[in-house]
Amino acid sequence: MTVQKDLQKAVAAAESAKGTYATFAQSTDDQTAKQLFTQMSQDMDQHISQLNSRLNVTEQNQLNSQAD
Numbered sequence: 001m002t003v004q005k006d007l008q009k010a011v012a013a014a015e016s017a018k019g020t021y022a023t024f025a026q027s028t029d030d031q032t033a034k035q036l037f038t039q040m041s042q043d044m045d046q047h048i049s050q051l052n053s054r055l056n057v058t059e060q061n062q063l064n065s066q067a068d
Contacts, residue, residue, distance in 0.1 A: 004062070007055040011048060018044035 018041050025037035 004055065004058050007051055007058065011051045011055065014044050014048045014051060018048065 021037045021041035021044065025034050025041060028034050028037070
C-alpha cells in the first residue's frame with residue numbers, strides 16, 4: 001500500500017509542477033523562457049503517464065494478490 005500512496009503523491013506533484021510550468025509560460029513575455037516552460041510542461045505529461053502506468057500495475061498486482 002505504501003508504494004501506491006507514494007506513486008499517488010508523485011502523480012500529484014508532477015501534475016502540480018506541470019501547472020506551475022504552464023503558468024510560468026503564460027506569464028512571461030520572454031519567448032525563450034516561454035518555450036522552455038512550455039516544453040517542461042509538456043514533458044510532465046510523459047512523466048505523469050509513466051507514473052500512472054506504474055500505479056495501475058501496482059493496483060492490478062494488489063487485486064491479483066487479494067484474489068489468490
